[in-house]
Amino acid sequence: MNRFSDIDCSFKRLAPVYGFRVAKLVSIEEALQSVESQIDELPYFINVAKRHCHYPSEHGLTHDESASIYIYTMEWGEQTLYRVLNKTLRNENRHLCKIWFPYLKLFDTALNKLPTVKEVVWRGITADIGKNFTKNQRITWWSINSCSSSVNVIKGFLGNEKNSTTLLIEALNGKKVSGYTKYESEDEIILRVGTEFRVKSDALEHPKGSYHVHLIEINDENNDNNHTSNPQPKLPENNVTTPVSPPPTFGKITEPDDPSKDSKQPLIDGNGGRCWLSIIISLTLKCLGISIRVLPHPLALFESENKNNIKQSTRPQTGSCLFHRKSKLILIIIVVLSLITITSITIWIIFIKKTETTINGPKWDKWKQNAITMAGGNGQGQELNQLYGPQGIFIDKNKNIFIADTYNDRIVEWKHNANAAQVIAGGNGRGNRTDQLNKPTDVIFDQQNHAIITADQGNRRVIQWLNQKQQILIDSINCSRLAMDKYGFLYVSDWKKNEVRRWKMAEYNNEGIIVAGGNGKGNKLNQLNSPGFMFVDDDQSVYISDLNNHRVMKWKKDAKEGRIVIGGNGQGGNLTQLSYPEGIIIDHLRQIYVSDFGNNRVIRWCKGKEESEIVVGGNGQGNQSNQLIGPGGLAFDNEGNLYVVDHWNFRIQKFVTVL
Known part of the structure; x- marks a missing residue:
């Protein structure tokens, strides 16, 4: 049995499971602590999941959230986690599910951040259960349901079994987890606990005894079992006030009602x-x-008093009274x-x-909203005209683009207006040899020495490529992104230690100096939570995309804590909020530009303004020239054109400045 065929065949009516939604969000170790007695060597498998899961995540998953998906897809025998979990979820004794609530909360939170798919998916089982499905029957699966968008994957598991059942499912709220599983080629889609279906028609029976069943996911607006990913931020309610006019008062200065x-x-x-x-x-x-x-x-007084039938005095005013008035x-x-x-x-x-x-006053720059694709844009792939999950970029004085082509394990250079790239580092398969890279996330081009410096994240090192010779500059560091100041100091963000360290150029035989964070994971002003892209200004102040805190921090040189310059108001889509900030850059007017990854836009913050403004993107998720999907690294060329890494469109977009 595998997780694609781990199907509830009993059709029993079970009480709903929903208590996990209010469970506390904890680490994966804490989430699975209560089930260690049910699964031998569980801490070991947790460690494997944390070491091999997809992290950092372009969808903003934390390390624990990504590991919760990875461990669910791992196989190690009868005590494999998904088998033990789903068996419990199908048990009529619903109290047994409670010890799984912390893990289900972590797993469900991870799914919330992944893309929702509305497409046909497949499941299969080597049993003739098809005869149990009848037209318009409503069924609910109370386990976690692994499906595949490829029917060939299911065929591969079923083989030539005569008594088998294939399920075609029209999914409405599937969660695409491929890329986060141990087996990335299985195109896995997960349907959540409590997904409800309607049987489209009676099962189709084939001559060899196999069945074909057509299910349609029910998307009932009033059904609590339905979920939506990336809910839109709640807009503030408009408080409508109906003005009430007071009675008229003669001689009193008042403001007009209208x-x-x-x-x-x-x-x-x-x-x-x-x-x-x-x-x-x-x-x-x-x-x-x-x-x-x-x-x-x-x-006026006389008329007013007459209207109120008050007797008027005809006595003349005395001199003192007139003088007083x-x-x-x-x-x-x-x-x-x-x-x-x-x-x-x-x-x-x-x-x-x-x-x-x-x-x-300064003239704010503007850019044409329809971008020009300068690199990639030919789909996901490893050909020289393709990219796969690009992240960091660097543009030299000749407008050549250096790209960290992350999932192709290489650094490529795209000459100005070229149709294809050339590999300048890596590209020799994923590995830890000095001529190999493992998910590089950022790149810097040292134009003076003509050297390439790369954050080789999967190998936990910063490596330099000079004339095809490699040198490991910094080893055993969970490097996320790189930056260099005008004095030649190298800055490295460490996503795991939640800190930024600085090294003097050519002096890497030390631990460097902590210039930001280093006080554990958190949201205090002296803490960071998965720091990523950085920018260092002329004063050596470091601006940091504090990814999981949804904010940008500024740490002045030698400061003990940072200052929030953008965001910090929770994750959201308002102009005072961010959703997993990525690339960051500052122009000559000290305006800050940030890739707002989760909102598919690039925003700008100007000093003195209370909220940011959208520079490019913000037109919904898509692949049109005015759209982005997960913007990453940012760069300007010497003409002020803005370059944006369009991560999930596998391309680099150039937005031309409006003169």
Whole structure:
């Protein structure tokens, strides 16, 4: 039996399993600790999974999340994890499932981050269970269901068995895990625990006793068993306030309920009604904390009192009373004129400053939104005109592009406007010889020495290629990305130790100096969580894409902690948020550009602004010229054109600057 044929044949009605969704998210070691008694040598297999799983993940999976998928697909006998787990999930005693909740939570969280597929998938079993399926029957699988998008994979498992059943499934919420499994060629799609189906028609029986069953996944909006990957960030609710007008008050300065209704009123309203001058005065008084009441016009008072049937006094005003009123009026006029003057000067100063900013301020660059493909774009592959999972790039003064072609285990150089690349490092198969690479993730071209420096992540080393000669510069380091400052110092981000170290050029026989992080994994200002791409400015401040914290950090030279410059507001798609930031670069105006991997866009943050702006992408996931799927490394050429690694479109895109 294999996981593609690990199918529930009993058709028993079981109570739902959903408690794992509220379980605490923990490491894979903690998640499986409670089931160690059921699986011999489980810690050893966990260690194997963590060493060989696909990490770092272009989908933002943590190391433990990626390992949870890998170990599920491993085979080591009757106690293989998926067999023990699925047997428990099909047991009528649902209490037995509880010890698996931590692992199911970790596994489910990992699936949430992977692409959702809506396509035909296949399963098969060497048993004639097809006769048990009838048209319009509804069934629920309470185990984890491994399928393949390739029918040939299922045929290979079934062989020439006469009594077999092949299941064709129209999946709506499948999760594509190929690339994260031990057997990457099996094109595996996983259907989650609790997936419900409708039988399309009675099973088709073949002469040799085999059956063909057609199932359709049910996507009921009200069914809690359905999931969606990468939910869109919740938008803030619009708080609609209905203005309520207070009763009219004569002589009191108030703000208009609706300024548009007062646009035809005279500037000065002798009856104390609302006017634009009143608005300015009212706002100014409120700012100063002054509360005054303008004396009503005698006629207005007379009319008001008449309307309220109040008896009017006909006694003439005394001299002292008139003097008192005149004094108050003069005082009020002086205050009003002073406030008008102050307001006018303030408005004029603001206008002058805005004018100066417009005239003398920096001009923000813009780029054409439809990109030109400069490298790759011919599908996934290992031919010289193809790329497979590119990550880091470097562009020299001649606009030649150096690319870390990660899953082809090579560094390629794409000459300006060339149709194909040439391999300049690696390309000799995946391995740990000095002439081989293992999933290189970044590349720097030392233009002075004509040397290539590579983050050879799979081999845990930084290696230099000079005139076809290789030299290991730094060994035993979980290198993620590289950067170099103008003084020749080399910076390496370590995703596992959650730190960035610096080495002086040509002095690599030491452990380097920690310049960021190094205080364990976390989200405090002195911590990082899987640091990736970096940029070092002229002051040797290091800007870091803090991947799993969904933020960009700035660590000044010799600082003890960093400062959040972009993001840090949780994972999301708002312009104050990021989703697994990748490539980072800063221009001459100190504007920061970041590849927002999970949102398929490149954003820019300018000092003084409260939120970022989208520079390119952000048009949904796709392969059109204005779309990206998982943008990675960034670079500018000497003309200001922006180059973006379009990771899952297997291409390098050039966005031309608008002059």
